[in-house]
Amino acid sequence: MTTSPLRRCLVAGSLAVTAALALTACGSSDSPDAGPPASTHTVKTVMGDVSVPDAPKRVVVLDTAELDSALTLGVKPVGATHADVESGFLDYLSEDQVSGIEDVGEMMTPNLEAIAALEPDLILTSKIRHGDKYAELTAIAPTVMTENTGYPWKANFQVHADALGRKAEARKVTAAYAAHTAEVTRALGGAAKAAATEVNMVRFVEGADIRVYGKQNYIATILADVGLGRPAITxxxxxxFSYDVSPEKIDLADADAVFHSTYGDAKKSKQTQTVGSGLWKNMSAVKNGRVFPVDDQLWIQGIGYTAAEKILDELRADLTK
Known part of the structure; x- marks a missing residue:
């Protein structure tokens, strides 16, 4: 088998990241081993117009939202970063969905050498995560960045779909999501009843105050799409984004229903002491059995339509009990 120029360069080069990036230039279109140039299209991004293959075959994603988008659209990346969780890739994704995806490092510190070794033809990420690495990433492959992550996830998904050449699939995904949210609203008794049900999302975070989520974040958009009410504290x-409180003020998070998740160690995040306190136990949501622990990786970290569909199912199940 003929060894590609890029592979020969990577094997022969040093392990330094700068060397690995420089050597990606060896795989130029002038190489005798290169096939015919792939057709391309232009994607408008926060970093400017980017020319990408019409049907990229070797995609690397550098955050959880981009991984969710790719898998939702039927594209399995060749590489992805992992979130800061014990399980590697987020646990709401099945083993079948993530099998074969190469781990290219922790989300905020991706291994550029490992990315280059995968010979990607497209990289997806965001400016807020990796804007400082844009030049290095574009030296490896066309890199499509959105401005931010979280709250603008729906607009970001459309950018991802454009970059992946999956706009038609994206239309089907968004239509299915709209139908699902309408179904959940009906199951809750209709729009008026849903709006009269005030819901809070509380997150216990190791090394930080307790977060009562506001209306400008990923999970808030899903609650809004169902038409659920939100307490004034939001x-x-x-x-x-969030109104942060200490365990001594957790009663401010009271609502008709409270969902809560934990990031990190239960004790270090103050989750253990808070849910065991009198203030917590005296909240009306607790007394009425309307407090629901949920998976942080799914509800907070997933940030995409595959995660959202699962969240909708859990919302319906919990709020119709």
Whole structure:
């Protein structure tokens, strides 16, 4: 078998990241081993227009939202970063979905050498995560970045779909999601009843205060799509993201229903002491049996339509008990 110029360069080069990036240039279109140039299209991104293959075959994703988008659209990446979790890739994704995907490092510190070795033809990420690495990433492959992550996840998904050449599939995904949210609203008794049900999302975070989520984040958009009400405390959230409290003020998170998740160790995140406190136990949601622990990886970290569909099922199941 003929060894590609890129492979020969990577094997012969040093292990330094800068060397690995420089050597990616060996795989130029002038190489005798290169096939006919692939057809391309232009994607408008926060970093400017980017020319990408019409049907990329070797995609690397550098965050959880991009991984969710690719898998939702039927594209299995050749490489992905992992979140800061024990399970590697997020646990709401099945083994079949993630099998064969090469781990290219922790999300905030991707291994550029490992990415280059995969010979990607497209990289997906966001400016807020990896804007400082844009030049290095584009030296490896066309890199499509969105501005941010989380709250603008639906717009980001459309950018991902454009980059992946999957716009038609994206339309089917968004239509299915809209139908699902409408179904959940009906199951809750209709729009008026859903709006009259105030819901809070609380996250216990190791090394930080307890977060009562506001209206400018991923999970808030799903609650809004179902038409659920939100307590007044959410309007105090900083930048719309979260209103942070200590265990001594957890009663401020009370609502008709409270969902909560934990990031990190239960004790270090104050989850153990908080849910065992009198303030927590005296909340009306607790007394009425309307408090629901949920998976942090699914509800907070997934940030995509595959995660959202699962969240909708859990919302319906819990709120119709």
């Amino acid at each position: 309007d105090k959230a900083k930048d719309g």
